[in-house]
Amino acid sequence: MGEPKIQSPVERAPNDETVLPLSRVRVIMKSSMDTELITNEVLFLMTKCTELFVRHLAGKAYVEASRQKSSETMEYKHLSQLVNKSKNLEFLLQILPEKIRVHKFQEMLRLNRFAGSDSSSSESGSESDG
């Protein structure tokens, strides 16, 4: 019947095991901070936190997919639609943009032309250092 069964982000006992590789999470963290020091505890927490985020995002996107009852398959568009309407996922807008058809984009471009002509469509500004 209609109601899709959604498991709430799977009941798990609290534990100290991580499935994502700590070393990789450390590299990711280092890429966005100026200090080198990351304690083991912080690394553990960030890894757990990222795992939780994957579960959260997948679960929510699946709800989106089953609401549209097309099938039981979660597609990219379900993710991008979810990102578009969730305030706490705003930071993903550029990473998971909604796809649009070319003719629609061309229409948008045409409409935009009135609004100002300084939108940069050329890639002339590439600086090449030796």
Next chain:
Amino acid sequence: MVERIEDLNLPNAVIARLIKESLPDSASVSKEARGAIARAASVFAIFVTSSSTALAHKQNHKTITAKDILQTLAELDFESFVPSLTEDLEVYRKMVKDKKESKANKKDTSSSENANASSTAVAEEAIE
């Protein structure tokens, strides 16, 4: 150091497993969606790290702590994550503590049999 952008990717197999675990058995996920979730996870980690770093700096701390991360999550509208992460953290801290204690115990019991520098130093002190 990040030399290539791929260094920021999380392993696909692990991401796939995490996704599978959080969905009903009948669900399937397109390859494109799986890749997108993996990318989103990397960006999420970067986002939380830089926000936590900013929070730590605001409090004149140089390094981020677990507390900074939990507080940042709440500020970023992910407070639903905080309770279970707090529990995980407690288990982790207990594990670290237990490890330390068992190590200390081992040292105590084995000091008589292994004649390394530290135990002879202790012996010398005892003689004095």
